[in-house]
Amino acid sequence: xxxxxxxxxxxxxxxxxxxxxxxxxxxxxxxxxxxxxxxxxxxxxxxxxxxxxxxxxxxxxxxxxxxxxxxxxxxxxxxxxxxxxxxxxxxxxxxxxxxxxxxxxxxxxxxxxxxxxxxxxxxxxxxxxxxxxxxxxxxxxxxxxxxxxxxxxxxxxxxxxxxxxxxxxxxxxxxxxxxxxxxxxxxxxxxxxxxxxxxxxxxxxxxxxxxxxxxxxxxxxxxxxxxxxxxxxxxxxxxxxxxx
Amino acid sequence: xxxxxxxxxxxxxxxxxxxxxxxxxxxxxxxxxxxxxxxxxxxxxxxxxxxxxxxxxxxxxxxxxxxxxxxxxxxxxxxxxxxxxxxxxxxxxxxxxxxxxxxxxxxxxxxxxxxxxxxxxxxxxxxxxxxxxxxxxxxxxxxxxxxxxxxxxxxxxxxxxxxxxxxxxxxxxxxxxxxxxxxxxxxxxxxxxxxxxxxxxxxxxxxxxxxxxxxxxxxxxxxxxxxxxxxxxxxxxxxxxxxxxxxxxxxxxxxxxxxxxxxxxxxxxxxxxxxxxxxxxxxxxxxxxxxxxxxxxxxxxxxxxxxxxxxxxxxxxxxxxxxxxxxxxxxxxxxxxxxxxxxxxx
Numbered sequence: 001x002x003x004x005x006x007x008x009x010x011x012x013x014x015x016x017x018x019x020x021x022x023x024x025x026x027x028x029x030x031x032x033x034x035x036x037x038x039x040x041x042x043x044x045x046x047x048x049x050x051x052x053x054x055x056x057x058x059x060x061x062x063x064x065x066x067x068x069x070x071x072x073x074x075x076x077x078x079x080x081x082x083x084x085x086x087x088x089x090x091x092x093x094x095x096x097x098x099x100x101x102x103x104x105x106x107x108x109x110x111x112x113x114x115x116x117x118x119x120x121x122x123x124x125x126x127x128x129x130x131x132x133x134x135x136x137x138x139x140x141x142x143x144x145x146x147x148x149x150x151x152x153x154x155x156x157x158x159x160x161x162x163x164x165x166x167x168x169x170x171x172x173x174x175x176x177x178x179x180x181x182x183x184x185x186x187x188x189x190x191x192x193x194x195x196x197x198x199x200x201x202x203x204x205x206x207x208x209x210x211x212x213x214x215x216x217x218x219x220x221x222x223x224x225x226x227x228x229x230x231x232x233x234x235x236x237x238x239x240x241x242x243x244x
Numbered sequence: 245x246x247x248x249x250x251x252x253x254x255x256x257x258x259x260x261x262x263x264x265x266x267x268x269x270x271x272x273x274x275x276x277x278x279x280x281x282x283x284x285x286x287x288x289x290x291x292x293x294x295x296x297x298x299x300x301x302x303x304x305x306x307x308x309x310x311x312x313x314x315x316x317x318x319x320x321x322x323x324x325x326x327x328x329x330x331x332x333x334x335x336x337x338x339x340x341x342x343x344x345x346x347x348x349x350x351x352x353x354x355x356x357x358x359x360x361x362x363x364x365x366x367x368x369x370x371x372x373x374x375x376x377x378x379x380x381x382x383x384x385x386x387x388x389x390x391x392x393x394x395x396x397x398x399x400x401x402x403x404x405x406x407x408x409x410x411x412x413x414x415x416x417x418x419x420x421x422x423x424x425x426x427x428x429x430x431x432x433x434x435x436x437x438x439x440x441x442x443x444x445x446x447x448x449x450x451x452x453x454x455x456x457x458x459x460x461x462x463x464x465x466x467x468x469x470x471x472x473x474x475x476x477x478x479x480x481x482x483x484x485x486x487x488x489x490x491x492x493x494x495x496x497x498x499x500x501x502x503x504x505x506x507x508x509x510x511x512x513x514x515x516x517x518x519x520x521x522x523x524x525x526x527x528x529x530x531x532x533x534x535x536x537x538x539x540x541x542x543x544x545x546x547x548x549x550x551x552x553x554x555x556x557x558x559x560x561x562x563x564x565x566x567x568x569x570x571x572x573x574x575x576x577x578x579x580x581x582x583x584x585x586x587x588x589x590x
Contacts, residue, residue, distance in 0.1 A: 013510055014415065016473045020422040039511070060411070061511070084414035104418035 006117075007034045007050060011043040011069065012058035012082065017103060021056055021082070024107055028114055040069045053077045054117070056101075059089045067092075067134070067145050075141035080113050096136040097125030129183050137163060137171045144171055149188065152202030152218045153225075154180050156195035166202065168220040190238040192231040200242040208232075252300065255376060259369075260293055291334045292362065295327045296369055303373060316374055324366035331362050399563045412503070413442070416469040423472065434472050437465035448495050452564065456523065456530070457489030463498045463521075470506060477515040478506060484523040490590045491530055494564050497557060498523075498532070501582055504553040505536035512538035513578065520581075530588040535581030540573065554582065561586070 008031050012018045018036050025031050034050045037043035040061060046052075057079050059066035070076065081100035083089045093100040099113050129135065129148045136143045146165055153164040156177040163171045181191050191197045202219035209215055214232035215224045227235065249257070264285055271281035302323065307316075332355075416438050423431045444462040448454050467480055502521060509517035513536075520535045554573065561569045561584070570585040 014418075014473060015475055015477065016419045016422045017415070020418060020425065023422070023425055084412075084418065085410045103414045104421050 005030055005032045006054045006078075007032055007052045008054040008056060009034060009043065009046055009050065009052040009077075010036045010056045011038075011040070011061075011066065012036075012056070013038050013061045014058070017058065017082075021105060024105060024110055027107065028111070030118065031114065040066070040072075043069055044072055047073055047077075055079050056082055058082045060084065060086055070136070070143045071145055073142050076143060078117055080117065092134045092136075095125065095127060095129060095133050097122070098136070126179075126183065129185060131185050131188050138173050139171050146171075148184070149199075149201075151184075151189075152199045152220060154197040164218060164221065166220045187242075190235065190242075192227055192235040192238075196225070198225075198235070200239055203235075203239060206236075206239070251376070251380070255372070256296070259372070260289070263289065288331075288334070291331055292327075292365060295331060295366070299323055299327055299366070299370065300373065303370070303377075307374070307377065320367055320370040320374070324363045324370060327366045328359055328362035332359060396563070399560055409445075409499070409503075412466065412469075413438075415473060419469060419473040430472060434469055437468040441465040441469075451495050453492040454495045455489060456484075456491045456493045459493055459496070459498050460484045460489065460523070463502060466499050466502070474506070474510075477510065477517060479516045479518045480521070481518065482521040484521070485525070488523055488525050488530060488588070491525070491588050492590055493530065493532075493586065494560055497560075497584075498534075500553050500557060501532070501534040501584075505534050505580075505582075507553075508541060508580065509536035509538040512541060512580075525588050526585070528588055529585045532584040532586075533581055535579050537578050538580055539578070540575035540580045557584075 008025070010018050010021050010033060012021070015038070018038075022033050022036070025033055031054070034052055035046045037046050043055070043057075047055075055069075055077050057066045057069060059081055060083055066081065070079065079098065081089070081093055081098060082103060082105065083100065084103040090100070090102075099116060101109055101113060131149050133148045134145050135148060135151075136145055146163075150166045151163055152166050154177060155162045155164065157172065159174060159176070160172050161175055161177050161180060163173065165171070177191075177195065177197065180197055181189075184197065188199055188201060189197050190200055198218065203216050204219065205215075205217040205224070207215050209226075212229040212232075213226065214235065215226045216235075217224055267285065267289070268281055271284055272278055275281050275284060303319075306319065416434070420431060420434050420438065422428075423434060441462055444458065444465070448458070463482075467482070471478060471480065498521070502519060505519045506517065509519060518537045520533075522531075522533045524531055558571055561571060565586060568587055570583075572583045574581045574583065
């Protein structure tokens with residue numbers, strides 16, 4: 001990406017904001033604004049035609065907000081989010097370590113964001129999640145955006161983790177289970193053993209098959225999870241605490 | 245294990261077990277045998293125990309939580325005497341039938357004493373019953389009060405958020421900056437409107453109600469900036485009668501309605517979006533109608549949308565007017581309109 005111009009797309013329903021961003025980007029010869037879109041639908045069409053490698057994306061657009069574009073594009077270009085202060089959106093950006101600009105965009109911050117985009121590797125973020133947070137899960141060449149509370153369990157698969165979602169689907173991603181365990185809220189998630197984390201609210205059909213064997217199911221899945229005596233005891237204790 | 249039972253049964257079980265240990269020594273002395281004492285308890289006090297169940301049933305039906313102490317004392321007296329009368333045949337009938345009862349001599353006086361004793365027992369039970377009920381009611385009222393306070397705070401917060409519409413402010417600043425950069429005209433008016441809007445917001449931040457005239461002026465300031473931002477995309481037709489300016493309305497109600505209309509109009513219809521605002525008096529009511537071209541979109545899952553403008557307004561109206569208001573969303577062909585009717589009070 002270095003030393004070449006970036007083809008950028010501006011996505012915002014506000015014509016003045018588009019115009020202003022274009023004006024500010026005129027200072028940056030490394031960015032070539034290839035197109036503008038006023039809705040998620042137009043943005044998708046433009047992405048197909050122009051293959052931009054950078055999108056300035058306003059998140060507060062009615063009828064399909066900016067986040068939904070993130071899920072629909074494959075491959076996903078680099079994204080710099082833009083918002084006029086919206087606490088929910090800002091929290092999502094922080095938690096997921098994505099770059100964002102607040103309106104009115106300051107020329108200095110815009111320059112910083114472009115510099116970071118060109119010269120720095122993507123940041124990793126370790127702030128703990130809250131149950132209301134949205135998390136961007138890499139999925140294919142794009143993202144899936146899910147609420148933390150919609151994760152019903154996470155299983156370790158060697159170097160990967162499989163994130164099980166309440167709708168029955170799952171996302172396989174390269175992130176160790178330990179990191180999940182450190183970031184997920186303890187009030188909702190529990191790790192009975194080293195290769196599994198469960199959402200306590202999603203655990204059901206708990207059957208104590210014998211003194212040394214317990215099975216349970218997770219919401220959205222038919223498969224039963226089975227565990228031995230000690231993890232079973234730990235899980236039962238966590239479930240009891242969670243239900244009190 | 246005891247926790248599985250309701251509060252009533254917890255007290256009932258623990259109370260009667262405690263009572264058993266209380267009277268056991270006396271009964272033991274009278275009957276002279278431990279087994280006989282236990283048997284006597286089970287028969288006589290078991291019968292009393294069973295009689296407390298219909299008593300509870302009756303108390304539950306008649307007690308509504310607001311009766312006077314005298315009323316409660318009266319019903320306790322009546323119920324206790326009745327229950328003791330019902331138990332009399334048991335007390336009397338047992339005479340002579342059971343070997344361990346022989347040692348007690350039943351005279352009329354003894355029977356009277358036993359009757360009196362049962363009345364007292366039932367009365368004590370009832371006092372405990374009502375005591376616990378009253379305390380429980382008090383605790384529930386406190387919880388409800390706390391809920392109401394929390395609800396009130398939520399409504400308050402929503403109003404303040406609508407008032408300090410930071411989203412709008414930053415968008416407006418963006419528009420002003422853009423206009424300056426492009427050396428467009430009308431910047432002075434834009435900055436003046438923004439200042440007036442901010443002023444209005446700060447002035448009324450503690451008021452539940454404001455004059456509709458002030459509300460309409462603030463809406464005008466808001467629209468100056470939205471027009472500048474959206475340009476030819478937006479077409480506004482605003483009709484607010486001068487005669488309604490003295491009517492009091494909930495603070496910040498017009499602007500969120502219009503904001504909603506602009507937002508969803510832009511999303512669901514090809515430009516230009518037309519927004520029609522009409523406020524007028526209809527007999528003793530004030531009619532507020534905001535309509536926009538476009539289609540009605542069902543609010544997605546709340547958490548995805550973030551703020552739900554209309555739901556917030558409804559909650560505030562609920563809080564301020566109870567059921568003395570009317571709010572309806574109409575969707576026909578290419579128009580969506582929100583109609584609100586509130587009492588026209590000045």
